[in-house]
Amino acid sequence: MNKEEQLLIGVRDLYNKMVWLNKDKMEDSLKGYTSTEVHCIEYIEKNADSNVTRLAEYFYMTRGAISKLTKKLLQKGLIESYQKSDNKKEVYYRLTEQGKVIYKIHEDLHQEFQERDKAVFEQVTEEQFDSMLSFVEQYSRHLDAEIKKQGKDMKSE
Template sequence: MNREEQVITGFRGLLNKIVRLNKFQMEDSLKGYKPSEVHCIEYIGKNTDPNVTKLAEAFYMTNGAISKMAKKLIKKDLIESYQKPDNKKEIYFRLTEHGKKVYEIHGKLHKEFQKRDKPVFEQISEEQFRSILSFIKSYNKHLDEEIKKLNTKSK
């Protein structure tokens, strides 16, 4: 296995283990909600004036897929749409009271998971941490460029 394969396999393994460890608590605490719905709620809760385009870009999905999910979330009374008085064209989303509760539960779970994993992060040096972040930033930039190429080809 070459270096690239080792890194990708390592990342995939880490992500699979995180999902496995978090799955039961997430499913138990957030019954009736799909992970994609919860992550959409999280994004809306954390960002100012989120709209279909911003959500589609954040989740690497089509505007149509995001619109479909938004309709489901509106139907479940988790989000609501709104327009700004000075821009009647654009539709934005915000959490309802029910959506805020789901957002808070999700946030608490993530804090529990961070607490669980904190010992690992405490043992890495600042230099290792900067090196890891630098690699992730570089790899993300590369993947963003590849996605732009893919999007250009598909238009």
């Protein structure tokens, strides 16, 4: 196995371990909500003027799938829609008070998990962080270019 394969397997393995380790606590604390719903709530809270197009691009989902998701969140009373006075065509979303409660629970859990893993990150040097971040950005740009090459534009799906 070459280093490239080791790295990709290592990244997948890390991700799967994190998901497995966090899963029970997340599910217990956020009963009744799917991971996608919770992450959509997180995105809406952190990004002003969230709309179907931006959500679809961020989650690599179709606009149709995002429309279904936002409809569910609206029905659950977690988000509300609004329009700007200068653009009555576009619909945007923001969290309701109930949505902010779910967001806060999720953020607190992330903070707890971050504290748990702090010992590892305290040992990483600035140079190591810079190197890893540079790799992630470079690989992400490459994958974006491949997505574009294949004509997989999330806006049109």
